Amino acid sequence: MTDVIIAGIGQTPVGEHWEISLRSLAVQAIRAAIEDAGGLKPQALFAANVFAPNFSHQAHVGALLVDYAGLAGIEAATFEIGGASGGAALRQAYLAVKSGLVEAALVVGVEKFTDAIGADLETAAATETDSEYEAVHGLTPTAQAALLARRYLHEFNAPAGGLAGFPLTGHINAAGNKNAMYRKAVSLETYQKAEMICEPLNLFDIAPDADGAAAVLLSRRDRLPVDFPHPIVRIAASASVSDTLGLHDRPDPLTFTACQQSVEQALEKAGITREQVDLFEYFDAFSIYAALSLEAAGYAPRGQGWKLAAEGAIARTGQIPCATLGGLKARGNPLGATGVYQAVEAAAQLRGQAGTNQIEGAKVAMIQSLAGPASVAVTHILETL
Amino acid sequence: MEIARHWRLKEQRYNLTGTVCTKCGEKSFPPRRVCPKCGSETSAPFTFCGRGEVYSFTTIYEAPTGFNETAPYTVALVRLEEGLLVTAQLTDLGNDKPEIGMPVEMVTRRLRSDGDERGMLVYGYKFRPAVV
Numbered sequence: 001m002t003d004v005i006i007a008g009i010g011q012t013p014v015g016e017h018w019e020i021s022l023r024s025l026a027v028q029a030i031r032a033a034i035e036d037a038g039g040l041k042p043q044a045l046f047a048a049n050v051f052a053p054n055f056s057h058q059a060h061v062g063a064l065l066v067d068y069a070g071l072a073g074i075e076a077a078t079f080e081i082g083g084a085s086g087g088a089a090l091r092q093a094y095l096a097v098k099s100g101l102v103e104a105a106l107v108v109g110v111e112k113f114t115d116a117i118g119a120d121l122e123t124a125a126a127t128e129t130d131s132e133y134e135a136v137h138g139l140t141p142t143a144q145a146a147l148l149a150r151r152y153l154h155e156f157n158a159p160a161g162g163l164a165g166f167p168l169t170g171h172i173n174a175a176g177n178k179n180a181m182y183r184k185a186v187s188l189e190t191y192q193k194a195e196m197i198c199e200p201l202n203l204f205d206i207a208p209d210a211d212g213a214a215a216v217l218l219s220r221r222d223r224l225p226v227d228f229p230h231p232i233v234r235i236a237a238s239a240s241v242s243d244t245l246g247l248h249d250r251p252d253p254l255t256f257t258a259c260q261q262s263v264e265q266a267l268e269k270a271g272i273t274r275e276q277v278d279l280f281e282y283f284d285a286f287s288i289y290a291a292l293s294l295e296a297a298g299y300a301p302r303g304q305g306w307k308l309a310a311e312g313a314i315a316r317t318g319q320i321p322c323a324t325l326g327g328l329k330a331r332g333n334p335l336g337a338t339g340v341y342q343a344v345e346a347a348a349q350l351r352g353q354a355g356t357n358q359i360e361g362a363k364v365a366m367i368q369s370l371a372g373p374a375s376v377a378v379t380h381i382l383e384t385l
Numbered sequence: 386m387e388i389a390r391h392w393r394l395k396e397q398r399y400n401l402t403g404t405v406c407t408k409c410g411e412k413s414f415p416p417r418r419v420c421p422k423c424g425s426e427t428s429a430p431f432t433f434c435g436r437g438e439v440y441s442f443t444t445i446y447e448a449p450t451g452f453n454e455t456a457p458y459t460v461a462l463v464r465l466e467e468g469l470l471v472t473a474q475l476t477d478l479g480n481d482k483p484e485i486g487m488p489v490e491m492v493t494r495r496l497r498s499d500g501d502e503r504g505m506l507v508y509g510y511k512f513r514p515a516v517v
């Protein structure tokens with residue numbers, strides 16, 4: 001079968017880009033990815049975006065972006081799968097290239113939160129929940145995570161502040177990522193004193209919404225330019241699994257079943273065990289999601305995921321390094337673009353281009369993006385050849 | 386939100402009426418046409434008793450449109466006596482601090498105002514500390 005190669009990667013800094021429009025942000029990442037791939041031209045563009053129709057009054061993002069990126073005429077589509085949009089668009093590009101029907105496909109994720117005004121943010125975010133049975137009661141994605149966190153801490157007797165290790169690790173790692181939003185380590189004291197947002201989640205338990213765009217160009221090995229300058233990174237597996245949209249529709253909300261199944265499927269397709277994974281870019285939109293994802297991925301027993309952060313196992317030198325360039329918490333969470341940032345960062349790690357954050361000898365990376373509380377989980381495994 | 390969208394949900398909202406699968410007996414709330422357990426498409430309406438206990442809860446300060454007047458408010462997952470979870474606000478707490486395991490019962494209250502859209506009020510179930 002065809003090997004699907006990550007031929008090019010590109011990203012903009014994550015943050016508040018008041019002066020840059022949705023399209024300019026995305027085009028910057030697209031052109032960077034094409035240049036990184038030695039000028040390889042895609043035949044399809046898959047855009048990932050969640051809130052442009054709300055915040056920027058812009059639908060049809062894919063069509064807009066091919067035009068402004070100088071790629072007019074190629075296939076264009078937009079994917080909205082909540083926070084999993086980036087992972088889902090990556091998967092579509094992977095399927096297209098893997099099938100042999102498309103030789104090169106570009107994935108671009110873009111989100112523009114600073115186009116939102118006032119209560120727009122919470123109102124739009126609430127549309128990611130079940131509108132008729134969750135949002136109508138005033139539930140928001142942050143509150144969903146808080147419900148899970150409170151039950152988790154209660155059921156497993158974890159200490160208050162037991163989830164602190166996740167944001168702290170992210171912040172340590174973001175210090176070495178020039179594209180990260182918060183490039184500063186934070187102390188446990190700072191975490192403990194932070195403003196409570198949605199009890200038991202404080203400011204540091206919640207990844208910041210941010211502007212950003214990231215792009216990856218996928219192609220086949222035999223289509224790479226002859227002087228291709230990078231170590232070759234291939235996508236070894238891709239898996240996407242769904243769960244109920246409403247949290248209340250699950251028999252056990254503290255098990256992220258979609259996470260678990262998509263990791264199992266991805267490991268099986270890649271023909272590896274979870275112990276062979278050198279780094280895991282989990283989806284820490286909320287600290288509790290990092291804990292639940294690690295448990296679902298099989299790195300910790302149920303109720304014990306928080307200990308991996310508290311005991312340093314997810315640090316860059318730990319047993320399973322996570323959020324190696326800051327994760328959602330400290331790199332920032334440009335929602336639809338986040339899954340593409342994860343792919344860019346994992347590819348940089350496997351190419352040996354992660355600078356001071358380089359995981360020594362990294363050969364296999366797992367990345368996972370989640371929509372809501374793992375209502376969809378998309379997992380990819382990347383490998384160096 | 387359109388008036389019709391809320392009107393057609395009135396059975397669920399006022400009476401906590403879901404479905405029971407006539408084949409395997411699985412109860413669902415919200416109501417479902419297709420049984421999530423056995424896949425059968427034959428179901429009958431089933432009205433839940435409206436009693437349960439708090440599975441988890443949190444308080445929301447930054448509210449979406451339609452909830453500004455009620456913020457801060459407490460949202461919970463309630464485990465109904467029939468075994469299902471339902472998402473709803475806790476109300477009439479008075480000086481009681483909500484806690485996991487607290488027995489609660491359903492009441493009908495105003496859920497939200499429809500912001501600037503049509504000034505429409507939406508009523509439905511909330512849960513209060515159990516009186517008995």
Ligand SMILES: [Zn+2]
Nearest residue numbers: 406409420423
């Ligand atoms: Zn059934």
